[in-house]
Amino acid sequence: MTSKTALVLHGGAGTLKPGDLSRDELAAITLDLNRALDAGQAVLRVGGPALEAVEASVEVLEDSPWFNAGNGAVFNAEGGHELDAALMEAHTLRAGAVAGLTTVKNPIRLARAVLEHSGHVLLAGPGAEKFADTRPEIERVRTDYFSTPARRAQLEAARGHEAQHGVGAYFGTVGAVALDARGHLAAATSTGGLSNKRFGRIGDSPLIGAGTYANEDVGVSCTGSGEFYIRAAVAHDLCARVRYRGDSLEQAANELTHRVIPGLGGEGGLIALDREGNVALPFNTSSMHRAWLKPDGARGVAIFRDDASE
Numbered sequence: 083m084t085s086k087t088a089l090v091l092h093g094g095a096g097t098l099k100p101g102d103l104s105r106d107e108l109a110a111i112t113l114d115l116n117r118a119l120d121a122g123q124a125v126l127r128v129g130g131p132a133l134e135a136v137e138a139s140v141e142v143l144e145d146s147p148w149f150n151a152g153n154g155a156v157f158n159a160e161g162g163h164e165l166d167a168a169l170m171e172a173h174t175l176r177a178g179a180v181a182g183l184t185t186v187k188n189p190i191r192l193a194r195a196v197l198e199h200s201g202h203v204l205l206a207g208p209g210a211e212k213f214a215d216t217r218p219e220i221e222r223v224r225t226d227y228f229s230t231p232a233r234r235a236q237l238e239a240a241r242g243h244e245a246q247h248g249v250g251a252y253f254g255t256v257g258a259v260a261l262d263a264r265g266h267l268a269a270a271t272s273t274g275g276l277s278n279k280r281f282g283r284i285g286d287s288p289l290i291g292a293g294t295y296a297n298e299d300v301g302v303s304c305t306g307s308g309e310f311y312i313r314a315a316v317a318h319d320l321c322a323r324v325r326y327r328g329d330s331l332e333q334a335a336n337e338l339t340h341r342v343i344p345g346l347g348g349e350g351g352l353i354a355l356d357r358e359g360n361v362a363l364p365f366n367t368s369s370m371h372r373a374w375l376k377p378d379g380a381r382g383v384a385i386f387r388d389d390a391s392e
């Protein structure tokens with residue numbers, strides 16, 4: 083066992099600028115990002131697996147109304163919610179994912195159940211809900227549990243001024259990547275998708291290799307306009323650049339975030355960790371909620387571009 087653990091989180095790329103959040107909002111968001119770090123750290127500190135750490139952190143963010151996952155998820159164009167999530171364990175390449183959920187309180191927990199118990203990687207819609215019926219650990223809610231006034235206002239705004247589906251001013255997906263004391267990596271992502279998305283739309287988050295991936299070298303969770311992350315297979319491409327081309331984590335993460343995605347017309351960011359505990363948290367939007375706990379114990383939370391030192 084090494085003791086070099088690390089954990090990085092995101093609460094979504096977005097278009098927030100300093101001054102857009104009140105002091106109370108900033109404090110509440112920071113508190114919940116810190117609570118999510120604590121939940122993952124509690125697992126890692128006692129030698130627990132990275133897979134469990136990322137699940138624990140993401141559950142805290144799903145339960146928080148400040149993020150677009152679980153409670154606080156965005157609305158689709160029909161005024162409902164469809165939730166997507168995935169997680170992946172690097173050293174076994176085991177993965178579990180769910181898409182289009184409407185009654186599962188913590189989608190990441192169902193993704194874990196898919197990984198452990200279904201014999202499949204990705205379950206969607208009514209089939210995923212039916213699988214949830216068989217799992218006693220999965221808590222169910224009425225779909226309005228996910229709704230918040232702020233997200234409804236976003237839907238109204240999106241309906242008001244755009245013809246295209248899926249263009250929200252603020253994303254807010256959540257994700258986590260952890261390195262455990264055995265040197266194993268895991269990554270997880272959970273989201274309500276894009277505000278005003280078409281019914282049935284599935285984004286990059288639950289697609290292994292697009293929004294979520296982990297191999298023995300790198301773990302990654304993406305956030306942003308998912309269609310572009312799917313087309314560029316960003317999460318897997320990042321791992322491949324490091325593994326096959328020998329790029330540094332920073333080089334590969336920056337190239338994808340600042341050249342490949344904008345080159346296609348997309349925007350967003352990602353969080354990534356390599357097996358040495360190096361951290362990359364690039365984004366090409368004005369904000370990305372993020373938090374980190376580095377192997378040397380350095381800990382931080384940031385939202386805007388010029389926030390804090392990473």
Ligand code: ASP
Nearest residue numbers: 253255275285305306308
């Ligand atoms: N990538 C997510 C999606 O397209 C949205 C986000 O990151 O906020 O579903």
